[in-house]
Amino acid sequence: MKAQFEKISSSTNSSFNAFIYEDENFDAPWHFHPEYELTYIVKGEGIRYVGNNVEKFEHGDFVLVGSNLPHCWKNTIQNKEKVKSIVIQWNDTILGDNWIDKNEFQHIKTLLKKASKGIKFNLKNSKKMELELNKILTKPPFEKLLNFIQLLENLSAFKEVETLTSEGFTPTLNIKSNHRIEKVYDYVQENYDKKIKLQDVSNLVSMGDEAFCRFFKKSLNKSFFTFVNEFRINYTCKLLIETNKQVSQIAYDCGYESLPFFYRQFQKFMGCSPLVFKKKYIKI
Known part of the structure; x- marks a missing residue:
């Protein structure tokens, strides 16, 4: 990394x-x-x-x-x-x-x-x-x-x-590139609720789209948009637990424009639907 x-x-x-x-x-x-x-x-x-x-x-x-x-x-x-x-x-x-x-x-x-x-x-x-x-x-x-x-x-x-880290993760320590990762993290945190475009992020770190995708994949062993969806789903979980908002509103607040896509991503990362997740948490 x-x-x-x-x-x-x-x-x-x-x-x-x-x-x-x-x-x-x-x-x-x-x-x-x-x-x-x-x-x-x-x-x-x-x-x-x-x-x-x-x-x-x-x-x-x-x-x-x-x-x-x-x-x-x-x-x-x-x-x-x-x-x-x-x-x-x-x-x-x-x-x-x-x-x-x-x-x-x-x-x-x-x-x-x-x-x-x-x-x-x-x-x-x-x-x-x-x-x-x-x-x-x-x-x-x-x-x-x-x-x-x-x-x-x-x-x-x-x-x-x-x-915490996946089996395929192997850190590649390179001090020269540390600011790029930090910039990407900060950008996603500040813009997760909006549409995030690959070109905007690659421009942020002064790289072409393809070069940035290779750089990010090599660094984290996952694609950039997988990372974005992980971030959004984690924040979705926080809102499901702490608020009484409708699932559709939470999805929109976390940057999802398509509800079917949101549900697929939630199932992928959490292994259940948003409502099942909320019910499980309430029982704890």
Whole structure:
């Protein structure tokens, strides 16, 4: 994936970084870094990008991103409240060289290997996890490290998980092209409710239509308009859950001019109709 390299630095001599991020927006661009990263959403909602996966996020969203896996979070423009997350970052020498190969850490080794594709933990009790993460933030250094390693061990046994990127996704890291992907993401977020023309997007990144399509497909292992439909359907799900609007109005609000096409896309990405999705969510 073509993304911006980010150098993670620490102002202390700690083995890892653990901090609270709170601001008007998640302002980090589409980026990657050698460190592993856990991100828990305390407050805010929007769209999460990990590799070639595009999903909505909200309070309680908890994701592990592997080394050099491109990612970013974009809170929805309509949402004016501040965003807040708990973030933990660490590298593969957190306990020294070759620690991960020791018998005691085999479960954690398996977890971190799976993290290369991104992992979402479906929490049944997000408040409990939030308290556990806050405990790590406030402990003295030695206890902080012990609690964090215990957290990784606990997560390695977690059953309710989703792999985020598809089997065919292989990141191609190229710093030179990172701004193109970022521009495309921002453009789709700002214009998903309108008709999006290929020529407008390719012009935005100073490429011809065919060259842009090849570039995007190579970068995300999916076509540009598949990406657009994923974004729109994710936002459709948000509106189905949070509003009482008619399905036809929601489809129109998310940029769909044809209802039959909208229904086909919803079935393709969600595996059910919009009304069935809404009923399932209400029962949860």
